[in-house]
Amino acid sequence: MQFDIRTLLVAVTLATAFCAGARLLLWRMHPTIPGLGRWALAGGCAVISFVLILSYGILHWQPFLSLAQVSIVIGLLMSWDGFRRFIDKPALTTPVLLGITAAGLIWAAIAQAQHLAGAVVVGNAFLVATLSFLIARDLLLWPKGNTPVIRSTGGVFAINGIIFLIRAVVALDSPQTVDLLNPDGVAAAMLLWLLCSMIAITLGMVLMTTEHLQSVLNNQANHDPLTGALNRRSFGVLYEQAAVHSRRHQLPLSVLMIDLDNFKQVNDQLGHDFGDKVLCSFVAVAQKVLREDDVFCRFGGEEFVALLPSTSSETALVVADRLRSAFAIDSASLGAKVNHAPFAITASIGIAELEQDERFESFIRRADTALYRAKDNGRNRCEKAG
Template sequence: MAHSNTVVATRSGMMLDSRTVFFLVAVSAVLASAALALVNRRGLPVPGVRLWTVGNAIGAVGLMLSVARAALPELFGIVLANILLVLAMSCQIAGCRQFVGRPGRLGFGLVLTAAIAVEAAWFTFVQPSIATRVVAISLLFALLSGAGAWALLRPGLKPALPLRCYGGLYLVLALFFVVRAGMAWDVVLPDYFASGPIALSAHLAGFVQLVLGTFLQLVLIAEWLVADIARQASLDPLTGLLNRRAFAAIAGKLLAAATRSGRPVALLMLDLDHFKRANDSRGHAFGDQLLCRFARVAERELRAGDVICRHGGEEFAALLPDADPDQALLVADRLRRAFAADPCSAEVRATVSVGIAACDLGDGLDGLLRRADRALYRAKNEGRDRCVLGG
């Protein structure tokens, strides 16, 4: 395919030929792919990063083949280049789906990859038609870009600015490819596709999608890591429950709200009975397993709005908003019975004692904890494996 030397004028009066622009596009694509590959080699647990890395690497190769199509056989410069570009965008969109908590399936992208392979080969070798090929490929890219926009802009997602920007990028690309298909519909000059505005705009669109997309991916990775650090700082590393500091912050807000509204609140102090004996006889690994099992049982048996933390060692605290003393006693006893029936607990006959304190008007968290702790002490003295409501 002939490739004339299209010239692009810059605002400063300098003149750049299309080959220079395309070379810069290809180099930028490689650098963008390398940047994410360097991030991924750290083994970060961010969802979607692996697919983004693979997609960017494939996209860099596809863009380089497309840029160099004048010097390559059509099988590589046209057919393979478009296959790789569609596959790259499919991986990136699947990575976006993983990042927002959805399955990162490649099925739809692989179907479009097969479709673009057939179209590119058919209108290049069987029934050569540059205009038809450009229209068909542009519409497929528009469809795939629209899927990317929907993955990031659909209702129900957290309205994070980088996500909206990334979704907006795919939306702009979808509109661009629709316009490109319309522009190519009536064009009959082959050179117009080989080196004119349609070819140049397609390469620049690929450049923007890869480089700006990589930048937004890096921003999303950074935000995820910051949020993960904050999340980890508020959790107990063994059980995954809240730690004391996070529990105190949440409980303070709930108690203040209860004071203003006059609604009841109750606090449970829970302590695993004879935990040291189980820990010594079965080993620390079993003791850790027992603590984690109790945490899972508690999460299952407590109500939706209840808040629980690991208060220290084998002791836990749970705040029950909108629970009067009788309701708190029912919840505590249900939890006690569920833990005793758990298979892990049954191995060593593990049980839990519970002290319950109902919030008085204007009660602070410290006072509530003291009264619940006294009730727990009574439960221990009265034989363990029981729930005691404090006075």
């Protein structure tokens, strides 16, 4: 079965141009997201490749085809670098990118001079397969990439690697079989695959960006913008989950209500900027002292709360005192202003353990009462609810 290859090639080129335009628009809309600029460059390289192949079909000048194959490799390099940036992996260095590009151009020039067009096809196919497998590996093995979009995009690159590996093997024996201008089913099938994969990969990029933006919005909705700690809204949700687990498995659940001592004086006498620094310092100390499973949030102002699953009030008291002591040491080293201030920057903590069938409001109120008892008893101390 034969196809009008040139018509199909024009259609693929136009579709690739639309995909490149979508990537460029995506980058222009979200320029701060890592990797999107590289994806846009990759789309541009793909368009250049197909334009060169079309030019080769019209003018039959072999260098056009060689340059098109080099452009495809450069585009995949840009895609790989873009995906690595997007998933927070080290970006490809400029010497690596320039080195591979220069090697491709030199190889194409040598093959052209020696009339080794078949060697260029084979080498290009192996390079495309290798880069496709590398991209698939990075996406499919990304610890945070367990989403249908990322797995599907990685799968497309894996399939592309297999197809180009087969293309390389076939080209070793019969280069004309894989010629994109050869009017047979193999060439048409290859062009159709390139069309489908370009659309699928571009769609994957758009959806991955959407997922990233949604993740950023969720993070902003659930975290305090100054300290990065969870906020009061997210604490309520996580408390319900912890309380259900505690009651179902008959495990203790304790809470720490924390208030920074003399914080109004910090803001009034040392400035709000320094007060913000104190808040961030306390959060950093708390994240070191508390366990990964503990829930820590900024409850409002200088007040914080920590939920300790599978922890009795006695153990929670030990944890609270460790946190109080660590912050007292850390705050003393914040700067010369603190050392000369007529007050200490410390923390008072109230502890309560969840009782059977106790409501959230009562649980928090008991811990809050213990906190104010700690304040009344001299600050920089921990008190357990009765």
